[in-house]
Amino acid sequence: MIATRAPASRPAAPAPAARRTPASSPPPPARGVVRHGGRRRRPLLAAPASATSGAAKIPASQLLDVAKQAASAGAAVVLDAADLPRKAVRKGDALDVVTETDARAEAAVAAAISRALPDHPILGEEGGIIGGGDVSKSEYLWVVDPLDGTANFAHGLPSFAVSVAVLRHALPVAGVVVEFTGGPGGWGPREEPRMVPPNSW
Numbered sequence: 001m002i003a004t005r006a007p008a009s010r011p012a013a014p015a016p017a018a019r020r021t022p023a024s025s026p027p028p029p030a031r032g033v034v035r036h037g038g039r040r041r042r043p044l045l046a047a048p049a050s051a052t053s054g055a056a057k058i059p060a061s062q063l064l065d066v067a068k069q070a071a072s073a074g075a076a077v078v079l080d081a082a083d084l085p086r087k088a089v090r091k092g093d094a095l096d097v098v099t100e101t102d103a104r105a106e107a108a109v110a111a112a113i114s115r116a117l118p119d120h121p122i123l124g125e126e127g128g129i130i131g132g133g134d135v136s137k138s139e140y141l142w143v144v145d146p147l148d149g150t151a152n153f154a155h156g157l158p159s160f161a162v163s164v165a166v167l168r169h170a171l172p173v174a175g176v177v178v179e180f181t182g183g184p185g186g187w188g189p190r191e192e193p194r195m196v197p198p199n200s201w
Contacts, residue, residue, distance in 0.1 A: 070112035105146035
């Protein structure tokens with residue numbers, strides 16, 4: 001009798017590895033929210049309840065007109081002082097200086113804005129939050145650099161300006177820069193207005 005041998009059983013095939021699905025990318029930040037280090041940061045100017053309830057926006061053209069008036073008021077102060085003796089005081093490092101003209105120009109700009117829009121807050125480089133509006137409740141925030149390039153101004157050099165801008169929910173809407181060109185005895189302001197299309201804010 002011939003002994004028979006059963007064929008060796010084949011080892012079972014390994015189960016297929018589970019397919020890896022790519023990690024889903026994080027959702028884009030909401031409008032006005034900035035991501036930093038993977039975390040969400042609150043917007044600079046949160047939208048109040050009135051903003052989300054259909055409150056009417058101020059036309060960008062009107063905001064631009066106010067910015068022009070305010071920048072012109074500040075520029076008049078700067079132009080009057082452009083060739084007068086002045087004393088510059090250091091705020092920080094050697095290039096960070098301030099003059100009396102900075103404060104007077106900022107006051108002129110803020111007064112022009114407040115006359116037109118008394119409930120709008122204003123952030124000035126020299127005075128911080130000024131004006132009659134409440135930052136926590138207003139949709140708008142005006143940002144003012146009354147004398148951008150103070151070091152140049154203090155030394156009678158060109159390239160200084162008055163800068164005025166307005167934000168709605170932390171997004172720029174309109175702004176004006178009045179730059180001074182020329183030199184001692186012959187300064188001349190040059191206005192550069194900018195307006196953002198309303199459908200982008």
